[in-house]
Amino acid sequence: MEPIYAIVFMDALFLKLRTDGRVKNVAAYLMVGIDLEGRKECLGIWLGQSESAKYWLGVLNEFKNRGVNDVLIFAVDGLTGFPEAIRAVYPQAEIQRCLVHQVRNSLAQMSWKDRKEVATCLRSIYTAPTEDAGLMALAQFEETWGKKYPHVVMSWRRNWDDLATFFKYPDALRRLIYTTNPIESLNSRGRKTVKGKSVFPTEIALFKALYLAVTEAAKRWTVRTRNWSEILA
Numbered sequence: 689m690e691p692i693y694a695i696v697f698m699d700a701l702f703l704k705l706r707t708d709g710r711v712k713n714v715a716a717y718l719m720v721g722i723d724l725e726g727r728k729e730c731l732g733i734w735l736g737q738s739e740s741a742k743y744w745l746g747v748l749n750e751f752k753n754r755g756v757n758d759v760l761i762f763a764v765d766g767l768t769g770f771p772e773a774i775r776a777v778y779p780q781a782e783i784q785r786c787l788v789h790q791v792r793n794s795l796a797q798m799s800w801k802d803r804k805e806v807a808t809c810l811r812s813i814y815t816a817p818t819e820d821a822g823l824m825a826l827a828q829f830e831e832t833w834g835k836k837y838p839h840v841v842m843s844w845r846r847n848w849d850d851l852a853t854f855f856k857y858p859d860a861l862r863r864l865i866y867t868t869n870p871i872e873s874l875n876s877r878g879r880k881t882v883k884g885k886s887v888f889p890t891e892i893a894l895f896k897a898l899y900l901a902v903t904e905a906a907k908r909w910t911v912r913t914r915n916w917s918e919i920l921a
Contacts, residue, residue, distance in 0.1 A: 692724055694726075695864065696721045698765075702716070706890075717736060720874060726920070729909065732747070762783050766847070782856075784865045784866065785847055788866075788867040794840045795807060795810075809833065812828075813826050816855075854866045864913065
C-alpha cells in the first residue's frame, strides 16, 4: 500500500451466494485508489453480509494498520454513516458524496411527470460555477418544488457540506470526484463477468470471479489520470 492516496472511491456490489442450502445476497466491498502519481488501482475486495458504515469502518482501520497514513479525498455514495466512519479514521480527509446518486435518489421520490423538469433544476445546482451559485440554484429549486417535495429539499440541505466539496477545486478535479464513476465502471465489469452465474456455490468461487473481473479491468489502467499535473497542484 502507498502511504498516501490522492483519491479513494468506495462502493459495494451485491451478488447472490448459496449458504447452507439457502440463497442470500452478499455485499462485495471494493475500493479504487488514485496515488500521487495519478495511477489507478483496486485497493481491495471484501465480502460482507450487507453494506454498512460499520463494515467500512473496519476496512478503513485495516488500511490504517497496513500503512495508509492519509487519503486526501474520499468519493462515496450516500450510505448512512459513511462520512462518520471515514472521519473516525482519517479526520482530515475531504469527503465528496456522489452527486449522481443524490440526483437519482431525488428523482426516485417524484412522480414521472415531474422528473424531466426537476432533473433540469437539479442540474443547475451541481453545474453551478461556485458554491454560492449552487446554493442560489438550490434556493430556487426549493422555491419551485419545496412544497411538493420537501423531503428532497431537506436531503440536499442536510448533505450539502459533503455534496459541495468539489466546488473548492478546479474543473479537472471536479469532473473526477463529483461522481463515483471510476468504481461504478469496475462494478459494471464485475456484473458482466458473473452474468452467467446467478448464484455462487461458495465465497471462494465468488471472490475468484471478482478477482478476475478486477484483473481484466486493471489491464486498461495503464495511463495516469488525465490532467494529473493540474489536479495534483
